[in-house]
Amino acid sequence: MENDVMRASLASAEAAQNNHTPELKMSARDVRVFYGESEALHGVDLDIYANEVLAFIGPSGCGKSTFLRCLNRMNDTIDGCRVTGRIELDGEDIYDRRLDVVLLRARVGMVFQKPNPFPKSIYENIAYGPRLHGLAESRAELDEIVQRSLTRAGLWDEVKDRLDQPGTGLSGGQQQRLCIARAIAVSPEVILMDEPCSALDPIATAKVEQLITELSESYTIVIVTHNMQQAARISKRTAFFHLGNLVEVDETTKIFTTPSDSRTEDYITGRFG
């Protein structure tokens, strides 16, 4: 436990040296999550830096999704789920009573494992968030946001002629990019992605991966993946979770070449998973 903390802070110190003082975006300290009586996360400490792509890897059931959901308080929506510890966004405690969770989710967006567009038109899918948060004052402005979001998600050319058709009619990969466009339409600072490619074919996956790389210029991205090649391809840093613990977090290249924990090594060499 203490070891983990030390390693995490060491790693972040190292990252700070390598990257001309990256800006701290979010930080978690001693985060524990309980589902009813059982503890699913046993005290996680993690720093997330602005404009990085951070990947979470680990065997299934180790708590990656659980931790990801802590970062925008989606755990609040699960019955019997309790979170302790401290998570900060730009230095503010996001579990503070005074904090508006609706605002938090506008700043920390989320993309889910299975594409989940609303059963509405493509346009409405994108326009819903901005309208909700009052981001557009006029229809023209809203149109512009829709176009910009779809363009950034690399979907504009494919759907510009059928904005009024249902988003659920798109292919799986297009749906997932629509969901990404929907998330960026409210201009979040951080985007959380929970295995966004696990339901997609390799070509659609490649497109989404490219999109993630492009988006990292303007957003901080935290991505859960069960695919280690994917983590290696797109992330700058990687965090390895095991049985509810954050085992280690470091530069992706380091995790995959010279992990400091034997459990990490076992996992990436395929000895369990």
Place this chain on the structure above:
Amino acid sequence: MDIQQAQPNPPAAASDKRRVRVEKSLQRRHRAERRFRFIGMSAVVFGLGMVALLFISILAKGLPAFWQATVVTEVYFDPEIIRVDPRPVAQPGESPAQLREREMAWQTQVTMVNWNRILEDSLIAHLPEAASARPRVRQLVTSGERFKLRDMVVENPGLIGQRAQLKLLADANVDVWLKGNIDRSLPDAQQQLPPEVRAWADQLYERGVIQMRFSTTLFVNPDSRGSLASAGLAGAFVGSLYMMLIVILLAVPVGVASAVYLEEFAPRNRFTDLIEVNINNLAAVPSIIFGLLGAAVFINWFGMPLSAPIVGGLVLSLMTLPTVIIATRSTLKAIPPSIRQAALGIGASKVQTILHHVLPLALPGILTGAIIGVAQAIGETAPLLLIGMSAFVAAIPGTPFDQSTALPVQIYLWQGNELRNFFEARTSAAIIVLLALMLSLNAFAIWLRKRFEKRW
């Protein structure tokens, strides 16, 4: 396991044996499948057959009642018989109350006219030999028709001295006789009409004076005991309509709101578990008990009127509430959680998530549940008997507070009427009307579902 299967080239004998076994088991499986399909199809055929039988028997019995023996004859509004003053008109300096009083007196005078004699004269014009049996000839026309003549004159006193071609409902017994609903070979003592009246009816029917005409009375008249042939469903229909309205206005919003609260907002704890169990129990309570409750609470405590659709509507609402709640909850449960996550993840509040996404998706299911609940409610009879809605009411209720019956109760009342020969068909006709109402409600539910259904 894997290793065994991967073994290369099993001996040929073993492979043959294996194939024989597989084929045997395959045959067994196919047989089981065919048997299962056969049982399923027989069940469907049996069910459909029963429904078809029910419909055929009801239609066969009920449809003839929509056509009723009607005397089409010329009526002379004889001024010798209709001796009434001219209709009062407002005098200068007269108050409205005084005028109304004189008007009432005049109407009483019109009512006192011997209208039967006018009817008799009209019939005797077709049957000269009946002139000697005046009171008997009147048995051809149902007794309520004299009020039709009165109403025409009250409406338009200028008719006096004129002739008019009228369609008068034949007496219920004439209808029964002409339709062959009574055995013609029965001795006179067991017949409901005297022999000469039966002969006249046959004659007039042959000559086309009595015709089978579509019976609008069935739809526009309330129930009647004095003039059975003109007994209609309108009172019961309007009563049922009022109750339906009350159920829609009360049970549907309350039920949907409770279901949304229980499903989306309420914490899961012992207390809500208890509520859930009780709602399910409530759905299983026999409907007659709701009638007892209605009689005790609404009539005894709150002093609401007996036999009124308002009380019936309240009782039926209570009865429908669990149906609506259960249907709505199961629809809400079926909405994929991914939609909620999507909305919450983008920063929608819980209420926004429900209003913008969950309810619109649940709407078709909720409406279907509500309509099925309402259809169930308007077909319900037992609780209405206990709050006095089985009383004979000879008027169409103007408001939900007036006395009224309901369609299913009307069916029950007619079924028990002594003039079986006539009311058997009328009962079936009432059933057809009730079924038509239910079927159109269900069709409406299906249409709504198709209209609003979206795939996700």
